Amino acid sequence: MKYFILAGEKSGDLHGSNLIREIELLDKEAEIQAWGGDAMAAQGAEILQHHNQLAIMGILGVIQNLQRLKRLFKTFANQIDSFQPDAVIFIDYGGFNLKAAKIAKKKGFQTHFYIAPKVWAWNKGRVNELKKWIDRLYVIFPFELELFTKAGIHTQYVGNPLQDAIQAFAPNPTFTYRDKKYVALLAGSRKQEIKTALPLFEQLAKANPDLQFLIAGISEWKELYQTEIPVLFDQTYDVVKSAEVAIVTSGTATLETALLQTPQIVVYKTDWVFYSLAKIVIQIKYISLVNIILDKLAVPELIQANFSVEHMTAKLRELLLKGTIYQQQKEDYLTLKQIVGDSGASKKTASFIYSAASAK
Numbered sequence: 379m380k381y382f383i384l385a386g387e388k389s390g391d392l393h394g395s396n397l398i399r400e401i402e403l404l405d406k407e408a409e410i411q412a413w414g415g416d417a418m419a420a421q422g423a424e425i426l427q428h429h430n431q432l433a434i435m436g437i438l439g440v441i442q443n444l445q446r447l448k449r450l451f452k453t454f455a456n457q458i459d460s461f462q463p464d465a466v467i468f469i470d471y472g473g474f475n476l477k478a479a480k481i482a483k484k485k486g487f488q489t490h491f492y493i494a495p496k497v498w499a500w501n502k503g504r505v506n507e508l509k510k511w512i513d514r515l516y517v518i519f520p521f522e523l524e525l526f527t528k529a530g531i532h533t534q535y536v537g538n539p540l541q542d543a544i545q546a547f548a549p550n551p552t553f554t555y556r557d558k559k560y561v562a563l564l565a566g567s568r569k570q571e572i573k574t575a576l577p578l579f580e581q582l583a584k585a586n587p588d589l590q591f592l593i594a595g596i597s598e599w600k601e602l603y604q605t606e607i608p609v610l611f612d613q614t615y616d617v618v619k620s621a622e623v624a625i626v627t628s629g630t631a632t633l634e635t636a637l638l639q640t641p642q643i644v645v646y647k648t649d650w651v652f653y654s655l656a657k658i659v660i661q662i663k664y665i666s667l668v669n670i671i672l673d674k675l676a677v678p679e680l681i682q683a684n685f686s687v688e689h690m691t692a693k694l695r696e697l698l699l700k701g702t703i704y705q706q707q708k709e710d711y712l713t714l715k716q717i718v719g720d721s722g723a724s725k726k727t728a729s730f731i732y733s734a735a736s737a738k
Contacts, residue, residue, distance in 0.1 A: 386471030391415035400728030562621035
């Protein structure tokens, strides 16, 4: 059969590659076109649009790119018309993917959404959009199943793909920094996130010359890492696992860091218009996945103006003492691991998609 997959960012590319591997085990003659990245391409998908071209942040980013977004959606519509897939699969990236799902559904294609938009955290109004445009929804947190099922959406709990990735991770025995004391720095996966975080990380390193810092870099944005701090590309799990503490840009990486059991400080800064509107409209209590899932301030969040050298230094020094605050994070991580749920998400999701597409 034919499958069209749309993954809008680096984490979606990873999950998409694992999903493709499982689909190909079920469907030996699968044809797969996708919007994604290098991991999905390596798994055999024909990449029609790289996810780097989809990374638009904040309200200002959307306004500045309205015409480009219109062109992207028109391109998507033309591509699925030409390809005629048996299933169109959307991975995470809710704001963009729900608009794309509307296009696909209106054209009569079977729509699947893997890793549901986190409406329980940000925007419960999107539940109605999911119900309208998505045929099958695959959720990765146990508590999401009741929420979406009650709304009348055909929902399956499949486990958490990050658990798959963490369990599959085997630390590199020759990792250069394995036995050294250092602080891991994760600047994010999007261009604007990296450009915002790196200067502050450099200032942090200069303000704390007695500490060793190491950046977990992403080779797709290699040209952005113009810094005196050592950078290791595409070795994020090794960098995080061996670190004493990590400073992490809010996103999927905060949950990965927690599952790797490394105490962390979460940082984030976006355009003030988007943040101000988000606070009014969405009334967000926390920004990091760790805190949202646990519904408590388990890890410190330094947002907007608080993302500063002074605040990072203070929180970092607290954690490096490895006292009560450090130990409490470790305990909260154990609770988090139980809530996050099982492994096997890619295999289960592929099976559900294959069965639904076959039964058309």
